[in-house]
Amino acid sequence: PSVYGMEVITSPDIAYSDVGGLKEQLMELKETVELPLTCPDKFKKVGVEPPKGVLLYGPPGTGKTMMAKAVAQKTDANFIKVVGSELVQKYIGEGARLVREVFKLAEEKSPSIIFIDELDAIGAKRQQSSTSGDREVQRTLMQLLSEMDGFDKRGETKIIAATNRPDILDPAILRPGRFDRLIEVPLPELEARKQIFKIHTRNMNLADDVKTEELAKLTDGSSGADIKAVTTEAGMLAVREDREQIQMKDFVKAIDKVKGSAPRDEISGS
Ligand code: ATP
Numbered sequence: 001p002s003v004y005g006m007e008v009i010t011s012p013d014i015a016y017s018d019v020g021g022l023k024e025q026l027m028e029l030k031e032t033v034e035l036p037l038t039c040p041d042k043f044k045k046v047g048v049e050p051p052k053g054v055l056l057y058g059p060p061g062t063g064k065t066m067m068a069k070a071v072a073q074k075t076d077a078n079f080i081k082v083v084g085s086e087l088v089q090k091y092i093g094e095g096a097r098l099v100r101e102v103f104k105l106a107e108e109k110s111p112s113i114i115f116i117d118e119l120d121a122i123g124a125k126r127q128q129s130s131t132s133g134d135r136e137v138q139r140t141l142m143q144l145l146s147e148m149d150g151f152d153k154r155g156e157t158k159i160i161a162a163t164n165r166p167d168i169l170d171p172a173i174l175r176p177g178r179f180d181r182l183i184e185v186p187l188p189e190l191e192a193r194k195q196i197f198k199i200h201t202r203n204m205n206l207a208d209d210v211k212t213e214e215l216a217k218l219t220d221g222s223s224g225a226d227i228k229a230v231t232t233e234a235g236m237l238a239v240r241e242d243r244e245q246i247q248m249k250d251f252v253k254a255i256d257k258v259k260g261s262a263p264r265d266e267i268s269g270s
Helices: 023-038 040-046 064-074 084-089 095-108 132-150 190-201 212-218 224-240 248-261 263-268
Strands: 006-009 053-057 078-083 112-117 157-163 179-184
Touching (some): 006 095, 023 040, 023 053, 023 179, 053 064, 064 078, 064 112, 064 157, 078 084, 078 095, 084 095, 084 132, 095 112, 190 212
Parallel strands (some): 053 157, 053 179, 078 112, 112 157
Antiparallel strands (some): 006 078
16 A cells, blocks of 8 residues: 555564564664553653654665564554655655655554655755755755654654665754664674574475575675575575475575675675
8 A cells, every 4th residue: 555655554564573683673673662652651750752763774685674564563553654765756846745744644643653764865964066856855854854853742653764874864864853763784694694594484395404504604794685585586496396395405596696696796896
């Protein structure tokens, strides 16, 4: 259900247990987003204001969207997603209005979680140049900041944003009361990769020779999204050869293929 530039999900089908690794990050998200939604009194009693906005940053495909969906599921909140680049490119001249509508919808449907992917597309540091495109981006950002400052007196809407480029963000975005909580979501370490392989092969028919520990060792530098792609590709190889079980050799081939096609390798190739 995509309503004119936003994706609204009443009950996302992602649970915390679907997210491999990222234990500390999930803890922090529970504390900053889940707890204020489920037990607002705790914060009132102590007299602290929970953050309105949390920024997840890190490389693509590491589980940022999944984490936001999982909190929404846990808190029975509506999940409203917008993508920064789409706000300013897809509907030219409509970015600011869309932002206003997203916040309006979020309040109507509270509790809700607004997820803004690619925040950098509207939140990059302001440049001197002013093409009409730049002005569009600026208007959209100004609208976002003013919505964040004004909205949600009852604390039933939370905003989670994601970016791969925290370094280029306008400092105004990171001010207190806006995205004042930053959580790094890095590429998965060995143990996390093992867990992610387990999660994505849960329903697969694996031969005895498949060892997730080995798979994790072979995929240093891969993201969760890469690992998901590997498991799908390995499954396809078994299907193609008309086998019921996926073997270790399928995974090894799949890893080569996915690594070969990863654009990250070209960018960071040293
Ligand atoms: P982007 O910045 O590109 O939007 P993202 O960090 O939001 O990426 P997700 O959309 O959450 O990444 O992940 C893409 C897919 O990769 C997920 O749907 C899931 O299948 C897989 N994936 C990524 N990270 C994990 C993880 N930590 N555990 C399990 N699966 C993962």
